Amino acid sequence: MTGSTVYESWAQRVIFGSGTASEDVAAEVKRLGAERVLVVAAAAEALLADEVCADIEVAGTFSAIEPHVPIGVAQAVRAAATQHRADLLLSVGGGSTTGAAKAAALTTGLPILAVPTTYAGSEATPVWGLTEGARKVTGVDARVLPAVVVYDAALTLSLPTRLTVTSGLNALAHCVDSLWAPRRNMVSSALAVEGARAIVGALPKVARDGGDLGARRDILVGVYLGGVAFAGAGSGLHHKICHVLGGAFNLEHAAMHSIVLPHAVGFNLPFDPAAEQRLAPLFSPAEPFVGLVEWYAGLDAPTALSELGLANGDLELAADLITEQIPADNPRPVTRTQVYELLERAWRGDAPVLVPV
Numbered sequence: 001m002t003g004s005t006v007y008e009s010w011a012q013r014v015i016f017g018s019g020t021a022s023e024d025v026a027a028e029v030k031r032l033g034a035e036r037v038l039v040v041a042a043a044a045e046a047l048l049a050d051e052v053c054a055d056i057e058v059a060g061t062f063s064a065i066e067p068h069v070p071i072g073v074a075q076a077v078r079a080a081a082t083q084h085r086a087d088l089l090l091s092v093g094g095g096s097t098t099g100a101a102k103a104a105a106l107t108t109g110l111p112i113l114a115v116p117t118t119y120a121g122s123e124a125t126p127v128w129g130l131t132e133g134a135r136k137v138t139g140v141d142a143r144v145l146p147a148v149v150v151y152d153a154a155l156t157l158s159l160p161t162r163l164t165v166t167s168g169l170n171a172l173a174h175c176v177d178s179l180w181a182p183r184r185n186m187v188s189s190a191l192a193v194e195g196a197r198a199i200v201g202a203l204p205k206v207a208r209d210g211g212d213l214g215a216r217r218d219i220l221v222g223v224y225l226g227g228v229a230f231a232g233a234g235s236g237l238h239h240k241i242c243h244v245l246g247g248a249f250n251l252e253h254a255a256m257h258s259i260v261l262p263h264a265v266g267f268n269l270p271f272d273p274a275a276e277q278r279l280a281p282l283f284s285p286a287e288p289f290v291g292l293v294e295w296y297a298g299l300d301a302p303t304a305l306s307e308l309g310l311a312n313g314d315l316e317l318a319a320d321l322i323t324e325q326i327p328a329d330n331p332r333p334v335t336r337t338q339v340y341e342l343l344e345r346a347w348r349g350d351a352p353v354l355v356p357v
């Protein structure tokens with residue numbers, strides 16, 4: 001590599017706890033001097049939000065959350081912020097909920113206090129996303145980065161096993177994809193490897209015993225490290241594939257990531273000895289692709305994009321859209337045929353393969 005390396009960090013206050021969200025949130029609301037809190041939480045997240053807000057006064061609640069933040073949801077959450085004269089957005093929920101709060105922050109400039117209840121990791125990034133029809137638009141803006149993140153492992157105890165696993169794999173995808181993403185650098189890669197280490201160690205424990213609070217806490221550390229790595233490194237091959245599939249075909253976010261990840265790894269790893277070296281110590285056997293696939297086998301994760309409702313006839317369009325977006329410096333040159341073949345394997349649910357050089 002020639003020239004200097006740039007790593008841009010994003011300032012946040014981050015609190016890790018277990019069963020401590022209500023007191024941590026109350027302390028942070030006070031510290032921020034907020035007097036009119038708009039709670040952003042989906043109807044399905046209302047009980048979690050009640051728990052989190054037990055020690056604060058709430059000015060209003062917005063619950064009309066939909067996946068991928070349709071433009072109408074963005075307009076409605078902004079209107080709610082104005083109506084309630086909010087001075088703080090308190091998001092309690094998964095990535096869709098964090099995304100709605102980000103959409104409001106993008107135009108109002110209001111600070112966000114994020115309390116994540118899945119492992120999506122959006123709270124750690126300045127990336128926003130909106131959808132208009134089938135078109136997903138994303139951008140980076142410092143205004144959408146939550147000022148404060150309060151993690152509470154106890155809030156993730158209610159995640160069903162399947163979502164625990166797929167959302168954990170979504171977090172792992174942030175880590176792994178950061179290793180070959182366009183703005184990768186020594187800082188983002190170090191964060192990514194530590195994040196992956198935490199998730200690889202803890203996710204199988206939680207898949208076996210959803211009540212393992214210590215392991216859920218470890219996953220949240222991995223989630224945050226992976227989110228920060230992703231924010232620093234940008235979207236690599238894996239995220240470009242999932243961005244197209246999620247935006248154009250509205251597939252279940254976490255499950256889609258968990259299906260595509262081993263196929264993306266099998267494609268890139270033979271051309272990325274640096275990533276291979278970083279990942280090897282995390283898996284047993286130490287050949288990281290075999291190790292990853294064996295590790296996956298213990299999680300009972302979904303394997304086929306066809307199960308998520310993607311039609312075989314959609315693969316041609318998806319391959320066209322993805323090929324246009326592959327980062328120019330992906331470690332392996334990528335042809336449209338290779339993208340189509342990767343999608344077809346993931347669509348059928350084939351065992352992931354190390355695509356030969």
Ligand code: NAD
Nearest residue numbers: 044068094095096117118120122125127155158159253254
């Ligand atoms: P989600 O937010 O849609 O949540 C999935 C389901 O789980 C929802 O029904 C939700 O109500 C429920 N849920 C949330 N927490 C729960 C809990 N503790 N117990 C039981 N159920 C719970 O899905 P997600 O995977 O968390 O997030 C996906 C979205 O996040 C996508 O739109 C994606 O684009 C976005 N995202 C953005 C970034 C970013 O950096 N901007 C990063 C990752 C994901």
